[in-house]
Amino acid sequence: MKVLVDTNIILDVWMDRRPFVDESMVILGAAEQGRYEGYLCATTLTTLFYLGNKVLGAQTIHKELKKLLSIFGVSGVNRVVLEHALSSKMPDFEHAVLDESGFIIGVDLIVTRNPKDFRKSKIRSMSPEELIGLLKLR
Numbered sequence: 001m002k003v004l005v006d007t008n009i010i011l012d013v014w015m016d017r018r019p020f021v022d023e024s025m026v027i028l029g030a031a032e033q034g035r036y037e038g039y040l041c042a043t044t045l046t047t048l049f050y051l052g053n054k055v056l057g058a059q060t061i062h063k064e065l066k067k068l069l070s071i072f073g074v075s076g077v078n079r080v081v082l083e084h085a086l087s088s089k090m091p092d093f094e095h096a097v098l099d100e101s102g103f104i105i106g107v108d109l110i111v112t113r114n115p116k117d118f119r120k121s122k123i124r125s126m127s128p129e130e131l132i133g134l135l136k137l138r
Contacts, residue, residue, distance in 0.1 A: 081101050
């Protein structure tokens with residue numbers, strides 16, 4: 001199963017955001033163990049660098065991004081993705097870019113803490129708890 005992981009899942013772990021961190025850690029651990037084929041959108045990586053650099057510093061953020069790249073594939077963002085996102089029925093452009101980027105590479109679902117933000121997505125979305133149940137991780 002190909003799963004696109006939303007930025008908020010990574011941030012939950014990096015920032016130890018309670019009460020979300022436990023489920024998000026299970027999601028990341030399952031990707032690392034190969035329980036699903038995980039992907040991050042290219043914009044997720046740039047956002048993580050921007051936010052993480054301020055909190056963690058350049059050296060740490062480079063190390064963390066390299067670790068993510070060793071675990072996850074990357075869904076690209078190009079002109080086609082951006083044009084389709086602009087034409088999307090999704091109200092939030094950032095989410096539309098993630099959706100279009102994942103759609104092009106054929107992901108099966110998006111895991112996000114905010115499935116309601118992806119109601120008009122071309123791809124099924126679910127919460128970390130739902131994915132944990134689907135993959136029988138607990």
